[in-house]
Amino acid sequence: MTHTGHVHAHAAEPMADFSRESWEAKYREREALWSGQPNAPLVDEVENLAPASALEVGCGEGADAVWLATQGWQVTGVDLSATALARAQVHAEASGVAAHVTFTDAAIGDVIAAHGPWELVTSMYTHPGEGGRWLVETLAAAVAPGGRLLVVGHHPTDPHAAEHPDLADAAFAAEDVADALDRSEWEVSASIRERTTLGEGGHERLWRDSVLVARRHG
Numbered sequence: 001m002t003h004t005g006h007v008h009a010h011a012a013e014p015m016a017d018f019s020r021e022s023w024e025a026k027y028r029e030r031e032a033l034w035s036g037q038p039n040a041p042l043v044d045e046v047e048n049l050a051p052a053s054a055l056e057v058g059c060g061e062g063a064d065a066v067w068l069a070t071q072g073w074q075v076t077g078v079d080l081s082a083t084a085l086a087r088a089q090v091h092a093e094a095s096g097v098a099a100h101v102t103f104t105d106a107a108i109g110d111v112i113a114a115h116g117p118w119e120l121v122t123s124m125y126t127h128p129g130e131g132g133r134w135l136v137e138t139l140a141a142a143v144a145p146g147g148r149l150l151v152v153g154h155h156p157t158d159p160h161a162a163e164h165p166d167l168a169d170a171a172f173a174a175e176d177v178a179d180a181l182d183r184s185e186w187e188v189s190a191s192i193r194e195r196t197t198l199g200e201g202g203h204e205r206l207w208r209d210s211v212l213v214a215r216r217h218g
């Protein structure tokens with residue numbers, strides 16, 4: 001099935017340089033990097049859950065965090081880029097949910113140690129330099145008993161991975177990173193999901209994503 005969502009406002013591609021400076025420069029190049037719409041895998045996974053507390057890592061310009069807040073979640077959004085976070089704050093204020101979202105550029109580990117755990121922990125296309133397995137391991141530690149982890153990223157078989165070495169470097173298969181989770185503690189679903197976006201010039205582009213959904217036993 002083909003989905004839209006994570007609609008790029010511009011035809012941005014993942015980058016080989018995953019540093020704070022590189023992301024900050026990328027955001028400063030454009031008024032908006034992303035569409036402002038929530039990612040479809042997040043909406044599908046969360047829309048029928050009872051709202052509670054949520055951590056979003058790699059929240060970018062805040063579309064998912066703001067959407068969660070409009071659904072009644074109390075959200076902590078983390079990102080490396082001060083410019084992206086400033087835009088996220090403006091989006092939250094314009095949507096009337098600023099009281100329900102806190103944005104920070106602190107290191108993920110520090111945020112988790114100071115404020116965790118959360119009932120929902122999500123990360124959409126973050127691809128940190130430390131890799132997908134590290135991300136899953138780190139975020140799993142932030143999920144409360146009975147809570148959920150949702151991690152989405154680019155799959156190694158994305159049709160454009162061969163042309164974009166940066167994308168190929170960052171990609172991971174959900175079943176591989178799911179190995180970081182102890183199955184006696186977690187119920188795990190790992191899948192591939194396809195979606196299309198319209199790039200510059202109106203060309204349709206097919207993406208293939210890895211989707212990891214895990215529920216921690218209560």
Ligand SMILES: C[S@@+](CC[C@H](N)C(=O)[O-])C[C@H]1O[C@@H](n2cnc3c(N)ncnc32)[C@H](O)[C@@H]1O
Pocket residue numbers: 006018023034039057058059060061078079080081084108123124125126127128129
């Ligand atoms: C491809 S963008 C995705 C943004 C947003 N999740 C979305 O789907 O529109 C990746 C984001 O992850 C952030 N990021 C990358 N590594 C990170 C890290 N180690 N800690 C926090 N944020 C990180 C980047 O600054 C960037 O905003």
